[in-house]
Amino acid sequence: MKKLKYILSIAFVIILVVTMIFINRENKEYESTIYAMNTVMTIKAYGPNAQKGITAAVSEIYRLEHELSVTEPSSKIYEINNASGEPVELVQQKASNDVGDTSDTSALLKESVYISKLTDGAFDISIYPIVKAWGFTEDEFRVPTEEEIKELLNMVGYESIIINDATGSAGVQIPAGFMIDLGGIAKGYAADRVRDILVESGVKNAIINLGGNVLTLGSNPGLGDWKIGIKNPLSDGDIATTVTANNKAVVTSGSYERYFEKDGVRYWHILDPKTGYPAKSGIASVTIIADSSTYADAMSTASFVMGVDKTEELYRQCGDFDYVIVTESGKICSSLNE
Ligand code: AMP
Numbered sequence: 142m143k144k145l146k147y148i149l150s151i152a153f154v155i156i157l158v159v160t161m162i163f164i165n166r167e168n169k170e171y172e173s174t175i176y177a178m179n180t181v182m183t184i185k186a187y188g189p190n191a192q193k194g195i196t197a198a199v200s201e202i203y204r205l206e207h208e209l210s211v212t213e214p215s216s217k218i219y220e221i222n223n224a225s226g227e228p229v230e231l232v233q234q235k236a237s238n239d240v241g242d243t244s245d246t247s248a249l250l251k252e253s254v255y256i257s258k259l260t261d262g263a264f265d266i267s268i269y270p271i272v273k274a275w276g277f278t279e280d281e282f283r284v285p286t287e288e289e290i291k292e293l294l295n296m297v298g299y300e301s302i303i304i305n306d307a308t309g310s311a312g313v314q315i316p317a318g319f320m321i322d323l324g325g326i327a328k329g330y331a332a333d334r335v336r337d338i339l340v341e342s343g344v345k346n347a348i349i350n351l352g353g354n355v356l357t358l359g360s361n362p363g364l365g366d367w368k369i370g371i372k373n374p375l376s377d378g379d380i381a382t383t384v385t386a387n388n389k390a391v392v393t394s395g396s397y398e399r400y401f402e403k404d405g406v407r408y409w410h411i412l413d414p415k416t417g418y419p420a421k422s423g424i425a426s427v428t429i430i431a432d433s434s435t436y437a438d439a440m441s442t443a444s445f446v447m448g449v450d451k452t453e454e455l456y457r458q459c460g461d462f463d464y465v466i467v468t469e470s471g472k473i474c475s476s477l478n479e
């Protein structure tokens with residue numbers, strides 16, 4: 142009897158140690174922080190496949206940074222912006238010689254135009270000439286004259302972006318003088334790609350933060366749900382609220398993210414495509430929670446332009462996102478309280 146007890150307790154200790162080793166392996170955290178797409182990006186992944194996944198994800202981010210860049214002459218976006226009104230082919234050759242529309246640029250252009258239609262032009266990638274005029278591209282901030290903005294508004298309008306992929310040879314055409322920029326959606330897209338790569342690598346739990354575009358995978362090892370703090374846009378360093386978000390994108394757009402001040406007036410980087418001026422909808426920051434980070438990124442920019450009421454209207458219409466808005470007066474409006 143004594144012997145059996147002894148054997149059982151030895152077996153128990155062995156099982157405990159093996160379980161502890163396994164949990165330790167599964168929960169082991171790997172982290173990488175890089176600077177890309179003009180922002181700080183952090184990927185934290187857990188488990189035995191994490192390091193391999195992170196390495197692959199980081200190269201994908203750098204690849205996308207080049208492909209989607211508005212300033213690099215080798216990018217498709219640069220080619221489109223400098224095509225003087227001529228169509229630009231977007232076709233990519235697949236390894237199997239099967240010609241198809243597979244480029245990230247193409248996918249993002251389509252999604253961008255889709256969101257523009259959905260938001261009645263609040264999100265508009267053709268706003269770029271005005272973003273540039275305000276100096277947000279090169280950090281050479283200035284306040285353009287009213288005439289300049291009026292003139293530039295003639296070169297803004299997503300309706301003029303023609304995407305032709307009916308025949309399998311996808312192409313895009315914008316009028317001469319028009320310019321597009323994926324700054325309001327590209328980081329969200331990159332986060333979706335990072336998540337896909339981590340999953341392909343066998344990672345089960347991760348948290349990706351690409352400059353405010355947060356995307357979670359699985360749960361927080363050892364702690365349960367992923368809890369994401371939303372910054373208080375009105376008070377530096379404070380958290381306005383926290384959301385629980387497993388396998389979700391949590392993307393914030395706010396006036397505090399990029400701005401400059403001139404003669405006591407603050408001008409920020411999210412512009413209203415209807416006026417050409419920084420969007421003044423009463424929102425200080427908006428966080429969109431959705432399955433897709435690409436969608437959440439574009440929608441957060443759009444929501445900032447649209448304001449609380451239109452965001453709420455779209456929330457009821459679409460049913461595929463949640464929102465947390467902090468208004469300029471500090472009020473929190475959220476679909477999560479319902
Ligand atoms: P985000 O931080 O995702 O809200 O994106 C803001 C960036 O998107 C800006 O820095 C601009 O490059 C670009 N942008 C500004 N206003 C708009 C707009 N109304 N629609 C689409 N992109 C915009």
Ligand code: MG
Pocket residue numbers: 324325326394437438439440441442
């Ligand atoms: Mg955005």
